[in-house]
Amino acid sequence: MKAKAFAARLALALVAAGNAASVACAADFDWKKFQGKTVTFLANNNPVAQALLAHKADFEKLTGITLKVDGYQEQQMRQRLVTVMNARSDEVDVFMSLPSREGPQFAAAGWYADLTPMTKGAVAGDYDYAGLSQALLKAGTFDGKLTSMPMNIEGPILYYRTDILKKCGVEPPATIKDIEPAAKKLKACDANITPFVSRGLKPAIAYTFSNMLHNIGGNYIANGKSNLCSAKGKEALATYSGLLRDYGPPGVVNYSFQQISALYRSGRAAMSFESSNELRTVMDGGERLKDTALVPFPAGDAGQVPTAIGWGMAVSAHSKQPEAAWYFVQWATSPEIQKRMALQGIAPPRSAVANDPAYRKWIEEEPVRKQWQAALDVLAAKGSSEVGYPIVANPESREFIGQAVQDLILKQKTVDQACADADKGLDALIAQK
Amino acid sequence: MSEAAATFTEDRQRLELAALSAPAVIFTVAMIAFPVVYTVWLGLHSFSSTGKQSFVGLANYSRLLADTEFWHGLWVTIALYVLSLVLQLVFGVWLALVLFHAKRLPGIVRSLFISPFMMPPVVAGMMWLVILDPSLGAANYILQSLGLPPSEWLASPVWVIPTVALIDTWQWTPYVALIVLGGLQSLPPSVYEAAQIDGASAFKTFQRITLPLLLPTIVTATILRSVDLLRFFDIIYITTQGGPGNASNTLNIYGFRVGFEFFNIGYASALMLTLTAIVFGAVLAFNRLRGAVAW
Structure with a gap:
């Protein structure tokens, strides 16, 4: 009994000491510690980075650190990163990364600095590490190393036109099986409207297709082999490609987010399965503000397993000033900055920010924003970050998925041929170390 | 000055020249040679x-020979090359003739004609x-308006x-036209005067005089466009x-x-070197042709 009491007291003392140490650490935290240094940030010139960099001057004022921004479009940013990292150069201190895409690859190459000790070391008192989406933190952790801090949360959701559906007597689809009959009815009702649109461009397909596959109950790998030719895999391939082929716009094989958002915003599509990030683009001009509703993608046999990913901020393993770089990462992913970004339409990866009064006021201003947040809540709660195969060669795996879907849209192969060809190539990728 | 002294001065001058130009030569060679x-x-x-x-020797090249995507890519490259080149040469020569003969065409219209390649x-x-x-x-709106x-x-x-190929033709035809226009302006007027005296028709003049005399210029345009198109x-x-x-x-x-x-930088490099060899091959072949049609 005495031993138990002693152990309990010891445990309490250790916890108290730990807490005191972390409080002391937060209290000692000095934003000006790296004053005069220059941190280089390799950014993807997308809405997330644009929203963040609108506050660049505040970071420089707060820390005295000069922030040098090296901004590129997404693919060009990766090219630059590959070149810098292969040369083991310290030119880049912080870079944006999509853990769901390049995470396993970059982690295996040793390009990410381990952020785990940083999150336990020099951390500002109001950082609230625990408040960040645990799912996204997990998605950015490889072999026990935290490789990036989440900047936002996003995923594909279904945008649909309430007025057109009402006019055509169509109920919003509640399940995946409801989409095809709804699209058929819409096509018969108004020939000028594209009933359903989603991604058909080869490298972009995996983003939306993965949601359908997971909702149907399929998975990419089973017993170490590619699983597209399983019954669920084939069902997902047939359903996704069938919807785009029979009810999508002409030329859908070249459609990615730009074309989809343009089509929907122009009022020529009834249902659009596209990224939550596109809300601002779709609502630009205000024409779709009052006639659009948003929901997570309808459930399949496995319910709703939405795709939920987020851009992360990583510190380069070759940076010569990882501590200063961490200051920037910490500032950029802090509750205050994420709140500011949220007010610019970047979904926050923190529930506390999502509940912030100023953010709630912004959300309450329009019904469509409320639905957007509700859909994001589902993404945060149930989301899977698996976009394409969870392997080192993830970007290449997306090619095979895209090729199989395109072959079916273009009627160049049967489902059995398309999935078998894809599985063959994907098995070789899975076997790669 | 004795002969020996003069030789010594010449050698010294040569050495000085070599020393002065060496940095530029070394820099240029390094800039070209290093990436290759x-x-x-x-x-x-x-x-x-x-x-x-890891070092794999020529494995990337043997992989390339067995890669169906490589052969498909080669076919697409050649198909696009041939189609674009033929269209650009035909329309380029036509546009050059229009610009050459339409002396009173306003400058703004001439600028518009050649603006796409800028x-x-x-x-x-x-x-x-x-x-x-x-x-x-x-494009489809126009087609449908015309009932197509x-x-x-x-x-x-x-x-x-x-x-x-059509997009590339739209952009680069004016470039070909400018080259051909330069060739047209340098043709000797005396042969045209002789043809006129002999009563040659406009088509015959083009077929028998303009086109043969323009061939070296057209081959030059072909070489320049080939490098870009490949x-x-x-x-x-x-x-x-x-x-x-x-x-x-x-x-x-x-x-x-x-x-x-x-x-996969290694395999990509093998692919790019193969493409470079194809480009060099095409340039060499057309260079020989240029020699054959020179006048």
């Missing part, structure tokens, strides 16, 4: 997705992507190569990224994706 040598070195290595490298290819690609969008683009069926343009595996990249990447499927996946697009999207 480095690419050859990369092509002899294999890089895993995680950046680990447009950055990325801008041109984006512009045509919007125009050719099957749902929202102006709409096309899928860049989204059709059948039409994508002709469509990309390594055609920007407009394809902007408009189709090699799709739909792999219908417009040229060797250059394929090599880029292998290198920068799948991070």
Whole structure:
């Protein structure tokens, strides 16, 4: 009994000491510690980075650190990163990364600095590490190393036109099986409207297709082999490609987010399965503000397993000033900055920010924003970050998925041929170390 | 001055000249040679997705021979090259003749004719992507207004190569026309006067005099366009990224994706060196042809 009491007291003392140490650490935290240094940030010139960099001057004022921004479009940013990292150069201190895409690859190459000790070391008192989406933190952790801090949360959701559906007597689809009959009815009702649109461009397909596959109950790998030719895999391939082929716009094989958002915003599509990030683009001009509703993608046999990913901020393993770089990462992913970004339409990866009064006021201003947040809540709660195969060669795996879907849209192969060809190539990728 | 002294002065001058020009020569050779040598070195290595490298000798090249995507890319590259080149030469010569004979054409109209090739290819690609969008683009709107069926343009595996060739032709025909126009302006007027005296028709004059005399200029334009067309990249990447499927996946697009999207730099280098060899081969062949048609 005495031993138990002693152990309990010891445990309490250790916890108290730990807490005191972390409080002391937060209290000692000095934003000006790296004053005069220059941190280089390799950014993807997308809405997330644009929203963040609108506050660049505040970071420089707060820390005295000069922030040098090296901004590129997404693919060009990766090219630059590959070149810098292969040369083991310290030119880049912080870079944006999509853990769901390049995470396993970059982690295996040793390009990410381990952020785990940083999150336990020099951390500002109001950082609230625990408040960040645990799912996204997990998605950015490889072999026990935290490789990036989440900047936002996003995923594909279904945008649909309430007025057109009402006019055509169509109920919003509640399940995946409801989409095809709804699209058929819409096509018969108004020939000028594209009933359903989603991604058909080869490298972009995996983003939306993965949601359908997971909702149907399929998975990419089973017993170490590619699983597209399983019954669920084939069902997902047939359903996704069938919807785009029979009810999508002409030329859908070249459609990615730009074309989809343009089509929907122009009022020529009834249902659009596209990224939550596109809300601002779709609502630009205000024409779709009052006639659009948003929901997570309808459930399949496995319910709703939405795709939920987020851009992360990583510190380069070759940076010569990882501590200063961490200051920037910490500032950029802090509750205050994420709140500011949220007010610019970047979904926050923190529930506390999502509940912030100023953010709630912004959300309450329009019904469509409320639905957007509700859909994001589902993404945060149930989301899977698996976009394409969870392997080192993830970007290449997306090619095979895209090729199989395109072959079916273009009627160049049967489902059995398309999935078998894809599985063959994907098995070789899975076997790669 | 004795002969020996003069020789000594000459040698010294030569040495001074060599010493003064050496930095520029070394810099130029390094700038040209280093990337080539480095690419050859990369092509002899294999890089895993995680950046680990190993020497593989010529394995990347033997892999290339067995790679169906390489052969498909080669076919697409050649198809696009031949189609674009023929269109650009035909329309380029025609445009040059129009500009040559229309002496009173206002300067602004002349500038408009030649403006497309001054447009950055990325801008041109984006512009045509919007125009050719099957749902929202102006091209199908015009076709349908004329009672013609709409096309899928860049989204059709059948039409994508002709469509990309047309975009490139729209952009680069004026460039060919400018080269040919320069050739036309340098033709001797005496042969035309002789043809006129002999009563030759306009077509016969073009067929028997203008075209043969222009051949060296046309071959020069062919060489310049061949180099660009065989390594055609920007407009394809902007408009189709090699799709739909792999219908417009040229060797250059394929090599880029292998290198920068799948991070297999070794194999991508082998692909690019092969493409470089093809470009050099084409240039050498046309250079010989230029020698044969010179007058």
